Amino acid sequence: MFRSYVTNDNVVELCLTLGLCSEGITQLNSLMTPRKGVKKGESLFNQGERLESLYAIRSGFFKTTMTTKEGKEQVSGFQMMGEMLGMDAISTEHHTSSAIALVDSVVYGVDFSQLQQLGREFPALQRNFMKLMSDEIVHSRTVLLMMGTMNSDERLAAFLLNLSGRFALRGYSPISFILRMRREDIASYLGLRMETICRAVTRLREMSLANLSGRDVEIVNLPGLKDHVAGFSRQRV
Structure with missing residues (x-):
């Protein structure tokens, strides 16, 4: 629990x-x-x-x-x-x-x-x-x-890491959680197109870092995801 x-x-x-x-x-x-x-x-x-x-x-x-x-x-x-x-x-x-x-x-x-x-x-x-x-x-x-220094994969990874850390502070799982926002909202926030978000989702899965199915998120390799966006993982979204 x-x-x-x-x-x-x-x-x-x-x-x-x-x-x-x-x-x-x-x-x-x-x-x-x-x-x-x-x-x-x-x-x-x-x-x-x-x-x-x-x-x-x-x-x-x-x-x-x-x-x-x-x-x-x-x-x-x-x-x-x-x-x-x-x-x-x-x-x-x-x-x-x-x-x-x-x-x-x-x-x-x-x-x-x-x-x-x-x-x-x-x-x-x-x-x-x-x-x-x-x-x-x-x-x-x-x-x-x-926005100025990260590519699309890194932006999405940083976004997921940020949510992971905030959920962990509240006593929830840092590796399995539900996105409450639509992907269109995520794309708008990250300054990306929807098709770019979809490609980033695919690449994170191919790198065995994170799986996104609908609004369900599973971070497969938390240390690896942090390494992917080294200096940004502790910042608040």
Whole structure:
């Protein structure tokens, strides 16, 4: 049986409470709104909307997308339980992307202005939040580097490794898991055509590194897959 990564309803603690005293944790939990269900295919927030809350994912899976002026949709990331959504809006106070549930999901909202105020009272909370923001910056730079330096096989391998590591942190199998996103979404995120994704899937199978059947993933040789994308395997997608 898999070990659950989320041990209680206060999922924000997974991200923000490291080093925080009990009073700070209590006050942080008090900022959280009641659970909000988001059905598969529904938007949690949309590009251009004003920032009201940050969201912690209690269960489920999301993709974030950006729409160009020409109406083309670009997938910018995938988020799972224990992660936060909405930090793209902090600088302008408006969301630069839309968050769409890939499966039926549950989130908690955290009022951003109140979170800022609480951070001034508890430095540990402020440090943790700054680390989350720093992680977002590192993520963005890593994606750009991946697009500029990796071939299609390496991009897909890095994507699978990233998911593998994130599932492992949550107590799930790092070598056998289900993709919650369509291959079209993966292609958009990785900057590849669908036919290129299909060829990359075939090559990873031929190299005995990973098998993808529909949405089922089996990593056959985890060390070998890591060697295939040496410097990128620990970065967050």
